Amino acid sequence: MTAFQALARKWRPRSFSELVGQEHVVRALRNALESGRLHHAYLFTGTRGVGKTTIARILAKCFNCETGLTAEPCGTCAACRDIDGGRFPDMLEVDAATNTKVEEMRELLDNAQYMPVSGRYKVYIIDEVHMLSRSAFNSMLKTLEEPPEHVKFILATTDPQKVPVTVLSRCLQFGLRPMPRELIADRLAHILGEEGIPFEAPALALLAQAAQGSMRDSLSLLDQAVAFGGGRVRAAEVGDMLGTVERQALLGVLQALARQEGGALMRLAQEMAERGLSFDRALQELAVMLHDLALMRAVPGQEVVEDQAALAALAPCWDDPTLQLLYQIAVQSRKDLPLAPDEGAGFRMALLRMLAFQPGTAPSFPAAERSPRADPKAEAPAAAAPAPAQRGEPPADSRPRGVPPSFDDWPGMVQRLSGAGMAHELARHSEMVRYADGALHLLVDAEHRHLLPYKEKLRTALEAMLDADLRLAIDVGPATGQSLAAVEGKENAERQRHAEASIKNDPFVREVTESLGGKLVESTIKPGNGQDQGEHR
Ligand SMILES: Nc1ncnc2c1ncn2[C@@H]1O[C@H](COP(=O)(O)OP(=O)(O)OP(=O)(O)O)[C@@H](O)[C@H]1O
Ligand SMILES: [Mg+2]
Ligand SMILES: [Zn+2]
Structure with missing residues (x-):
C-alpha cells in the first residue's frame, strides 16, 4: 500500500519550468544564473503557499547541480536528488518560526566559514525569517555583511515588514504574487x-x-x-463542501456578534483564513443570513432555506433596524473588499464595523440550546423593549383566579405580553377603550387595520396571560396616542435625538463612518436603555 501523500507536497515543482506564475521572479533569477552574476543573499516575500520555499529549493539546485551552475538543474544528479529529498549536506533549512534563539543562529552561522562538503555552495534557507529574535538577526547580520564566497542565503517571509531594514538592504528581494x-x-x-x-x-x-x-x-x-x-x-459536491464549512463558520460569527465578543469574532475570522475560505463569499453568505434573519422577524413563521433553527435562535438578538444596518455593512464591505489591504483584513474590518454598529443590541444572547420561539420578535431585546427589571417577569399576573383583571395600565400589560408575534403588534398599536363583564374593547387606528386578522390570536394570548376568559372587540378609528406604540414613539423620539447626537460625535464611530463612505443611516441609530442611553454599543 502506498502511503497517502498530500497533493501539495507530491506536486511541488522541481524546476522553474514547472512553476506556475511568478514569471517576473523566474525571469530575473534565470538571467542572473545564466550570466553568472550571483548575489549572496535572496529574500522571497509573499503570502502563504505561493512558491517561496519551492523557489528557494529550486535555486539551491541551480547553485549546486553537478552539471554546473545553471537555471535548468538536471534533477537527476546526486546533488539535485539529495536537495529534492531534503538530505543534501550543504543545504541547511531553518524554520525561524521554531528556531528563534540566538545560540542556534550563531551555531548555524559559525558553520558557514567551513567549506561545503560536497556541493559548490553552502545554502542556508531561512524560512519565516521575520520570526527571528532581534539578537538572532544581529548575529546573522555580520555574516550577511561579509559572507564567505561559498555561502548563499535564501530567506523567505510572509511578513517582510517585520524584517529589519539592515537585513533587507543586504538581500536581493523578490515579491511573489498571489496566484490568479x-x-x-x-x-x-x-x-x-x-x-x-x-x-x-x-x-x-x-x-x-x-x-x-x-x-x-x-x-x-x-x-x-x-x-x-x-x-x-464534482461542482455540486465541492460547492457543498465549501459551503457547509462556511455556513457553520458564519453561524459562529453571528453568534459571537450577538454576544458582542470581539475576541471570538477575530478568532473565527482567523480560522476561516487558515481554512482558506473565500471572504468575498463569506460576506455574500453573511448578507444572505442577515436577510433571512430580517425576513424571519418581519414575517413570523417564515421558513428560510437553510439553518432554520439556528437562525430562529438568533433572530431575537437584533432589532429590525440593526439587522438592516448589519446587512448594509456586509454588502458594502463586499464592495470594498478589493480596496482592502487584503481580503482577510477587509473581512475583519467588516466584522468590527458590525460590532461597533449594534446600538440596539441587548448585552445577552439566548442560550444556544433554547428552542426557537414561535415569534422571535416577542423576545427581541430591542431598544423599545421594556426596561430590564420588567423583562424577566413571568408573563402571568399574580392576580388570584376569579378576580377580574384590570386593564388600567394597558400599555404596561402589552409590554408584558410575549410570544404573540403579530398579535403583539396589534396590541401595541391598540388603545384600551373599556373593559366590562369579561369583554375588552380596543381601538386601533386605520393605519394598522391590517393587523386586525390577528385579533383572535391576541385574545388567546391575553387569556393565557391573564388566566381568565375574555371577549374582545376592536374598533377602527382615530387614535388618541394611548397605545404602547404611540407612548414609546414619543419617548423614543426624544431619546433618538439624544442618541443621534452622541453617536455622531463619538470619535470611533466617526472614523468607522468615514471608512463606510460617510454614510451613517440615522434611522438605524437606536437609543439604548437606561444609563446606556446614547451609547453605540
Ligand atoms: N508557483 C507555484 N506553482 C506551482 N505550485 C505551487 C506554487 N506555489 C506553491 N505551490 C504549491 O504549494 C505548495 C506550497 O508551496 P510553498 O511551500 O512554496 O509555499 P510558500 O510560499 O513557501 O508558503 P508558506 O509561506 O506557507 O511557507 C507546493 O508544494 C506546491 O505544491
Ligand atoms: Mg514556505
Ligand atoms: Zn543536477
Whole structure:
C-alpha cells in the first residue's frame, strides 16, 4: 500500500519550468544564473503557499547541480536528488518560526566559514525569517555583511515588514504574487489529469476561488474534495463542501456578534483564513443570513432555506433596524473588499464595523440550546423593549383566579405580553377603550387595520396571560396616542435625538463612518436603555 501523500507536497515543482506564475521572479533569477552574476543573499516575500520555499529549493539546485551552475538543474544528479529529498549536506533549512534563539543562529552561522562538503555552495534557507529574535538577526547580520564566497542565503517571509531594514538592504528581494484564479484552476486540472481523477471544470473554479491566491490552499482543498467526492471532483459536491464549512463558520460569527465578543469574532475570522475560505463569499453568505434573519422577524413563521433553527435562535438578538444596518455593512464591505489591504483584513474590518454598529443590541444572547420561539420578535431585546427589571417577569399576573383583571395600565400589560408575534403588534398599536363583564374593547387606528386578522390570536394570548376568559372587540378609528406604540414613539423620539447626537460625535464611530463612505443611516441609530442611553454599543 502506498502511503497517502498530500497533493501539495507530491506536486511541488522541481524546476522553474514547472512553476506556475511568478514569471517576473523566474525571469530575473534565470538571467542572473545564466550570466553568472550571483548575489549572496535572496529574500522571497509573499503570502502563504505561493512558491517561496519551492523557489528557494529550486535555486539551491541551480547553485549546486553537478552539471554546473545553471537555471535548468538536471534533477537527476546526486546533488539535485539529495536537495529534492531534503538530505543534501550543504543545504541547511531553518524554520525561524521554531528556531528563534540566538545560540542556534550563531551555531548555524559559525558553520558557514567551513567549506561545503560536497556541493559548490553552502545554502542556508531561512524560512519565516521575520520570526527571528532581534539578537538572532544581529548575529546573522555580520555574516550577511561579509559572507564567505561559498555561502548563499535564501530567506523567505510572509511578513517582510517585520524584517529589519539592515537585513533587507543586504538581500536581493523578490515579491511573489498571489496566484490568479485561472492559473490555480489550470494547475489543478493538470494535476487531476496526471492523477487520473475525473473532474468537472466548474468544481476547480470554485476551489480556485476559495483558495484566495494560495496554490497550497487550493491543493489542500483539492485533497478534501477528492476524499469528499469519493475519488471524483464534482461542482455540486465541492460547492457543498465549501459551503457547509462556511455556513457553520458564519453561524459562529453571528453568534459571537450577538454576544458582542470581539475576541471570538477575530478568532473565527482567523480560522476561516487558515481554512482558506473565500471572504468575498463569506460576506455574500453573511448578507444572505442577515436577510433571512430580517425576513424571519418581519414575517413570523417564515421558513428560510437553510439553518432554520439556528437562525430562529438568533433572530431575537437584533432589532429590525440593526439587522438592516448589519446587512448594509456586509454588502458594502463586499464592495470594498478589493480596496482592502487584503481580503482577510477587509473581512475583519467588516466584522468590527458590525460590532461597533449594534446600538440596539441587548448585552445577552439566548442560550444556544433554547428552542426557537414561535415569534422571535416577542423576545427581541430591542431598544423599545421594556426596561430590564420588567423583562424577566413571568408573563402571568399574580392576580388570584376569579378576580377580574384590570386593564388600567394597558400599555404596561402589552409590554408584558410575549410570544404573540403579530398579535403583539396589534396590541401595541391598540388603545384600551373599556373593559366590562369579561369583554375588552380596543381601538386601533386605520393605519394598522391590517393587523386586525390577528385579533383572535391576541385574545388567546391575553387569556393565557391573564388566566381568565375574555371577549374582545376592536374598533377602527382615530387614535388618541394611548397605545404602547404611540407612548414609546414619543419617548423614543426624544431619546433618538439624544442618541443621534452622541453617536455622531463619538470619535470611533466617526472614523468607522468615514471608512463606510460617510454614510451613517440615522434611522438605524437606536437609543439604548437606561444609563446606556446614547451609547453605540
Ligand atoms: N508557483 C507555484 N506553482 C506551482 N505550485 C505551487 C506554487 N506555489 C506553491 N505551490 C504549491 O504549494 C505548495 C506550497 O508551496 P510553498 O511551500 O512554496 O509555499 P510558500 O510560499 O513557501 O508558503 P508558506 O509561506 O506557507 O511557507 C507546493 O508544494 C506546491 O505544491
Ligand atoms: Mg514556505
Ligand atoms: Zn543536477
